[in-house]
């Protein structure tokens with residue numbers, strides 16, 4: 001362990017930072033909508049089972065690797081495999097993936113920031129116009145918002161682990177929770193709110209077909225920030241005395257709880273303003289829900305409680321989503337940052353400078369691929385047709401490589417690093433882990449059915465997306 005390596009000041013700091021990574025844009029809108037469309041309470045039960053029985057072991061494996069190696073993902077794979085050529089490539093993939101996912105996530109965070117600024121000046125009428133979103137994402141002002149978001153992220157990351165990431169998480173996560181509860185409290189008082197709650201929680205098991213199950217698992221996987229090298233990197237900043245098993249459980253519970261509570265904010269709001277809503281018609285995409293559908297609801301609220309009240313609710317909503325997005329972005333950019341610092345032996349400032357430049361260029365190119373520049377907009381063709389550069393980044397790294405990275409973690413931990421090493425690492429700080437049911441389950445699942453499921457998702461995605 002290098003003496004200069006920074007660490008979180010406490011286990012709570014680590015849990016808040018990891019939960020900050022996990023709670024993101026998908027939790028707040030995407031999760032509630034897909035739950036409602038895909039069986040309500042039945043989806044909630046299946047999702048919870050996937051989190052507990054499939055995602056949690058993978059999360060513990062990632063954390064154990066990072067904490068044991070005390071290195072970035074590339075360094076971890078290299079150290080724990082004795083510099084094996086093939087596994088080093090898995091390490092590279094574990095760094096390239098977050099780099100690219102950060103690009104597409106940055107594009108969306110910039111839009112959220114733009115909407116936040118607009119709601120702060122009470123522009124609800126404008127935001128709710130059907131054509132507004134399409135024109136907003138093609139305005140040059142997005143580049144100003146991009147520069148500001150980049151600045152905020154850099155200001156947090158330049159502070160390092162304790163003074164940057166941990167401090168920001170300790171402020172933003174509780175603030176996010178308070179804002180969420182305040183909005184839920186308010187929305188539940190609206191007329192017809194209970195119709196939304198009913199759609200959200202009443203189970204319909206007939207909806208649970210193979211594609212819903214696949215979607216639920218992919219969503220749980222993404223939501224917990226798995227396969228991105230994030231948990232490996234964050235866990236490399238905790239001490240050997242900390243209990244990884246307990247921390248992983250806390251992160252999984254917090255993330256799922258926030259996703260569940262978000263449903264109590266979004267669905268009552270939808271049903272209150274449009275009691276005739278057919279939930280099956282709601283868009284699957286968080287993006288169109290956040291930027292097209294919800295502004296209309298917020299405008300309807302204006303007729304009810306007036307301009308100032310509605311603008312305030314809108315502002316709080318976008319602030320909430322923005323906080324969630326920032327803590328996720330910080331976590332994902334920390335992965336290539338840590339890798340550059342450790343692999344190239346450069347300062348944090350220099351690493352952030354290099355990443356701001358390279359990611360900045362890619363983010364600009366992706367932003368231009370929504371219509372501003374023709375060749376980026378019609379970048380290539382595969383699967384369902386023409387794809388923009390943004391689509392390619394999303395399809396390749398988010399949809400396809402993420403489960404592959406998860407699969408590689410399982411195979412690596414079980415068959416290269418070995419079960420006994422994983423068990424030893426997980427039992428540090430957790431007295432009753434060795435010999436427990438949990439230990440047997442983690443070892444069994446990671447070496448058998450979890451990699452099989454992740455492989456099936458990977459093959460299915462490649463077959464349906466690209467051919």
Ligand code: PFF
Pocket residue numbers: 021022023024025026027101102105222223224225328329331332333
């Ligand atoms: N759990 C995050 C989310 O649901 O939004 C996943 C994530 C995505 C983390 C993108 C970090 C990130 F940059």
